[in-house]
Amino acid sequence: MYYSTTYLSPVGTLTLGSDGEHLVGVWLEGQKYFGGAVEKELTARDGLPVFSAARDWLDRYFAGEKPSPSELPLHPIGGEFRQQVWRLLCQIPYGEITTYGTLAKELAAQMGRNSMSGQAVGGAVGHNPISIIIPCHRVVGANGSLTGYAGGIPTKIKLLEHEGADLSRLFVPKKGTAL
Structure with missing residues (x-):
């Protein structure tokens, strides 16, 4: 099962996707390839710890800090x-x-x-x-x-x-x- 939430950023609304433990997607509204290789429906669920961590990362990024991608449990789907x-x-x-x-x-x-x-x-x-x-x-x-x-x-x-x-x-x- 895959989950989603949204994040309001300076470049528009982002949809965050997760498998429950890892971040599998961050998509901009109207983005080409929205949803990527996630083949199952995304179920809205805000309270996942991975979403809190991603929001914090994005908050710091847009505040001018330089967070590293390695700080998050990333699991992009692809070959x-x-x-x-x-x-x-x-x-x-x-x-x-x-x-x-x-x-x-x-x-x-x-x-x-x-x-x-x-x-x-x-x-x-x-x-x-x-x-x-x-x-x-x-x-x-x-x-x-x-x-x-x-x-x-x-x-x-x-x-x-x-x-x-x-x-x-x-x-x-x-x-x-x-x-």
């Missing part, structure tokens, strides 16, 4: 490849950005491969079910494009601005499939 990408995302420092290509190179090295598709990594980043806490908003295109955020480009910009990231070299693409 091993996606899990590897999501673990890499958790290593991106607060307020910093990286590219899909850089993540692909890091993952290839971890797997003992010569190369890895940046597009494959981008697909896994885009399906991250634990928005904000697993910081997929910190990933941009190699050319500085802010493409590819399931919660929407304006939200990605707000989160990066909140963290004090250097946005001077970044831009919103005029067209693309990930807008």
Whole structure:
């Protein structure tokens, strides 16, 4: 059984999902892939300790603190490849950005491969079910494009601005499939 509650954040209402012990999702209203790989219905239940811990984490994050994803019992649902990408995302420092290509190179090295598709990594980043806490908003295109955020480009910009990231070299693409 899976449970849900909501959290009112500066970037809109977030839906938190849990299996009762672990956080399985943090989704923005209207987000692409809302609900992720959770195949069962989410039952509203506010009082779970994991939800209290997630709310506290989010309160601290939006207050300008730098809580670590490792502080929470995260259990995003996805295959091993996606899990590897999501673990890499958790290593991106607060307020910093990286590219899909850089993540692909890091993952290839971890797997003992010569190369890895940046597009494959981008697909896994885009399906991250634990928005904000697993910081997929910190990933941009190699050319500085802010493409590819399931919660929407304006939200990605707000989160990066909140963290004090250097946005001077970044831009919103005029067209693309990930807008």
